[in-house]
Structures are given as C-alpha cells and as structure tokens.
Amino acid sequence: MSMLLEIRDLKKGFGGVTATDGVNLSLTQGELHAIIGPNGAGKTTLISQLSGALRPDAGVILFKGGDITRRPAHKRARLGITRSFQITSLVMEMSVLDNVALAVQACDGHSFRFVKPARKISHLRERAQEVLAQVGLADRAALPAVELSHGEHRQLEIAVALATGAELMLLDEPMAGLGGEDSARMIDFLKGLKGERTILLIEHDMDAVFALADRISVLVYGRIIATGSPDEIRGNAEVRHAYLGEE
C-alpha cells in the first residue's frame, strides 16, 4: 500500500479558534477519500493547508514521502497537487477554453515564453478541448467564463483542476449549489475519475459522499472523530450523534 499523502498531527488556529486540531490522515494512491463534517468544522481550512494557501501552525504534511509542510502553493501544484474551490475561482474575463488551457500550460514547463501566441499552440488547445469535452462543456469553449451558469462554473472548476494533470485533487464541495440533475451528472463524472486520480473530497451532499467515497473521515471542531468505509461511518454511533444529528 503506497501512501500518496500523509498528514501528521496538523494544527492551525485563528486567534482563539482552533480550526485544525491535531488532524492525522493518510490517502493511498487512487483512493477517493471524503471528508464530511458540520459547517465550521475546518474542512476548507484543512484543504487550504494541503494546497499551500495557509501555513499550518504545527504538524507535518508528506506528499509521496517528501515533506511539503513549508512549500509555497505554486511549488505544491508543480509536485502534483491541485484544488478546486468551494466558491468558484476562475479567470472570469477569459474564455472557458483559455481557463483550461492555462491549466494545461501550467504543467507544460515554465511559461517564460514570450514570442509564440499561446492560443496557437495546438497541443495546449487540443488538450484543453479534450478536458472540456470530458466535463461536457465543449460547446461553451469560446464563451467568456463569466457568462456560464452556476452549474457550468462548477464543471469548469473541475475541468481546470483536471487539466493540470495533478495526481492529487483536493475538491472543495464540487456539488455546492448544484440542482438535482447537475448534481447527478457531477457524481457520475467523479465516479469516472475514480482510480485514475487520488481525490480528497469535501462535500455536504451525503448522497454524493456515500456513492463515491472509498473511505470517509468525519471532521468535527477541527478533529477527526472517525475514519472508515461508508458502511462503517453510517453505522458509527458517535458520528450519528455529532454529525448526522440523530440521538
């Protein structure tokens, strides 16, 4: 069993609030690991520490065995970690295709290249088109990102993460705000990614979580109170009490 990501005793506080309180977690290659927990449990804070947007106060993050705890975000991305955002984060004034092409460009060597027009570099554009087709946005490629619907923004957010080719995808509520049909489509899509990429998924949509996850961790007040298979979590009394709201 090869560990892709290992988190040891991670801690992060904001003033008096402890958002991450000694989190231990490990992801094996190819697994889809979901993190659930009530609002304010520190899920996004955890992802931000993994992506490098936030510095942990204490603890260690190992990626492929190497310590990345103090690495800046852009270097982690180069190593193969990417994230999507709970609140859609795209370059809104650029086209849908440009957004994805930038992600492809990010894993195609450095970009201190000043002469050739980027929009005419066929392998970047073709790969971006492929990814767009994969998420079902091929016919939207030429539109400015700002003109897409909310559901399409969520799809594009995933497309951008996918296009980086990162081994580890940190997905922060990809289903946020999606209606039934869009939501089902996203679940199907993520199912198709299983095994291909290692995914850490934060999600409130329990149908999605139980349909997708290999393992689930429950985060409450910055602590992981349980980790296990979907069935184990469903049957865990402590989880039911703390999170699912049953006695």
Add this chain to the structure above:
Amino acid sequence: MKSLDRTGWITVGVMLLLGVLPPFFYWIGNEFYLLLATRLVILAIAAVSLNLILGYGGMASFGHAAFVGIGAYAMGIPVYHEFYGGFSAAASTNGLFQLALSVGLSALFALITGAISLRTRGVYFIMITMAFAQMVFYLFQSLDEYGGDDGLVIEMRSELPWINLDHPLQMYLLSFVSLVVAMGVVHMIVNSRFGMVLRGAKGNDERLVTLGFNTYLYRLTAYVIAGAICGFAGWLTANFSTFVSPSMMGWGRSGELMFMVILGGAATALGPVLGAAAFILIEEILSSFTVYWHLPFGLMLIGVVLFARGGLLGMLQGRGRGK
C-alpha cells in the same frame, strides 16, 4: 495580417494616419504639427509600456514617469560630461551608448523597486511605486551639478548611425517606428504563454498560484520590461526636447500616463495611443483658452470611466464595454 477584426482595422487605420499625416504637414511647411505629433508619439510609447503592467497585468503603478526621467537623464548626463568634463567614464555623445544606459538603468530601477513593490497589492502598491518615483524626483532635484530643480539643457542630440536626430522628420520617423515596435512587442508578449499567465493573474491571482505559477516572478518580469520600454521613451524625450528636468518624473506626470491608458482603453493595443493623442490635443486646444485646462480634462476622464468602460477605443468600436 490575415483576418483582422474591427479593432484590428481601427488600429491599423489610426496608425497609418499617424504615420502619414504629420510628415505630410511637415512637407507642406507646417512643422508645428510634426513636433506636436512627435511629442504625442513619445508619450504614447510611455503609455504603451504602462499599459503592459496596468492594463494587462493589473498593476496600478503610480510612479511610471520615473522611468521616463531616468531614461532622459541617462541620455543627458553623458552629454553634459562630454561638454563640461568630469566623470569621463560616462561622457559620451554616442547614441547607442546612451540608449543602452537609458534602457539598462530603467530596467535595473524597475527590477529593484519592482521586487519590493510587487510584494504589496492594491492601494499599497500605488503608494509604494509613487514613493520610489518621488525618491528619484528629489534625488535629481538635489543634484545641483545637473541643474537641480531647473533641469539640464542637453547641448547635443544623440549621435546615431544613418539617423540625424536634429532633423525633425527623422526624429519623428524614429519615434513613430519605435512606437510601432513597442506596440508590436507588447502585443506579442501579452498573447504569449507569458502574457496568458500575466493576464490570468490579473483576473484571479489565487487561481493562477494554485495552478502552479509563481505569479510574483511573472509580474516582476513584466514590470522590468515595461520599465525598459519606458526608459527608451525617456531617451527619445531627452532627444526631442534637448532638455531634462525633475518635473518630467513628478507624480503628476505618472498620473497623466495613467489617465492616458485608462482614457484610451486599458488592455488594448491602440488604447494608450488614443489616450496620448486625446491628452495632447486637449492640452493643446484647451490650454490656448485657459490655464485651467486640467479641469475639463478631469471631467472627461470621469465621464469615460463612468460611461465608457472600454475607453475611447471602446467608443470607437461602438460599444460601451471593453474586453
């Protein structure tokens, strides 16, 4: 040149007019308009360079005129020493030497101040770029040897192979060709991979960092390129007016450059040129009526910002919003 869109045709049209009309006026004996156009074209080069960082990179530098000043003094000081002795290592009337000095020192100043300024964002960036520019302003104001506040009269224009800068038409053509080249270079850069990163980081820095781009380095590189181009504009300015003074790099001048970019249409190829043209024409027309010509100019700028987001170019394109 294949498949130009409407903006492309407007750009080509305006540049053709700019290339042909002033020499025509000179030819029919009206030199004044050629000189006016020379000033316009040189200002436009400075505005084009600012557009690279302000329009495409989202860096609102309020100290861009410092590069004009550095470039101009780097042309004037070697001439001064050639004529009046002292510091013989820098004494020269060789245009290529002066040009290298202007561009090199401006780029170096951009590298040092950019490395510090670009650690900040928003209002802090505006303030710190302005502070660095004011430092240079006061430095030259205090250098009595080079005229201090009164400025430095440049005894002789740069000596270049084949080109005689004392000839107004040659001075104009060199400036005009330089503008076209500067526009071409900026156009090439902003459409390259580098440019896509620069523009992406303007729109959403966090996203670009998450993709793996060290956006700070990309911004700094753009800042240095813009500084170098603007230093070149300074070298031209010194040659055109044979005079350089600290007032060329006051913060008011930096503000005017910003006006031009925003008024003309930021993040477009032609915008800064239109902005510079509007600035020169309005200044010329209004200042013949009143010394308070800045007031209507300011009102016009407010009008453009409020009602025509794409600037003058946006209005020419027949739509209120720029890309």
